[in-house]
Amino acid sequence: MTDAEIARRALPLLDLTDLSDACTAADITALCAAARASGVAAVCVWPQFVAQAARDLAGSGVRIATVVNFPAGGEDVAGTLRETRAALADGADEIDLVLPYPALRDGRPEAARAMVDAVRAMCAETCLKVILETGMLAPDLIRQASRLALAAGADMIKTSTGKTAISATPEAAEIMLEAIRDGGGRQGLKVSGGLRTVADAARYLDLADRMMGSGWARPDTFRIGASALRAALVAALEPTA
Template structure:
């Protein structure tokens, strides 16, 4: 009987976490061959039978379409995030500024800036600060996520340093990865970003993105956040799960199919 009770307990915990995770999700379509039809389908998918996700992330040229589609679906609370400087992390400040301004004017609620990770690895520590600062200025009141491409940066000290720069220059979220690299979100990367946020004392969240496909994988990162900041931190203003393929597993866990 105790084994049955324990199994029921685990099932209920998994159900709660799956429901919670859906509300933290950021669905993305960031491909060169994206079409308006694909973006509309993405927005429709964001309204699941068991609740809405937190955000959809698209290329800047689709920001307006995504916002209009979600508004038509009466889902104004779902944020539209525009990925700029994506995915290469160019060191061009003017290009990132232009993309950011265009995305905001088109209707993006938030901007996701890819940090110039190649330049940083090449020894340029200033360009990251310059780009984040410039894009923050163009965002106005919109939130700014900074994607650090931790799987390429690799060195914990380098990742930590870039995290601190991003926070100092006004990032609203730190993101682990574009999802376009072989190594994306890892527990180690989350720990480093969480540590930088904790040290700063700033109101900055974390977006765990890339290769998080199951509830069990998501649970690892959710537990890391709770261990450092407490359970109240597990809400969409502090934690995002940028893992589109995760939704299928969560829906199955909640008994509604994919």
């Protein structure tokens, strides 16, 4: 597959993201303009920018995702529900929830499950992605976290917040895809953090094709969370002189 073919496949799967600490309203305006121009699946923004993104993207078909319980993965269910309620009221189409992965590491999966259950109940009609923070988990805990989130009704499981030293890895993605496949393949995967090149996108698309079948990776089952990647994909589509 050529770089242009990979780019045409990957762009509609992209969650164009700005979760930088210094993000401004002007940055969101630019992000939404880029999202419109490239026809990506969604933008992913801080909760305080959801209402602006909803205005900027009205009528575009680009979805608005935001993050809750982010990035630490705490256990404050009531606070996370307040965040979620406000984001939905502002126009969020998708909620990316950080799993209480420290609780999972401490041997308290029930605390992690309680968070996902509560947010799932509030997001009955909304896409829920559960961020596992795989860079902070050993392989057996990635497997446990994947199964827990999927059993609690996550529409997608997501590798990373992008705020830790290790973000998405093919090894973690493979474990997560195994859990999705074992559950029937109806739920999805989002790889996030550290993807910057066409080759990065190809690596994860190839993995999804190998494990789930060539027609499985669609916007409702497979997302790539990145900002730097968009420029590489757009450049791959530009005609050479």
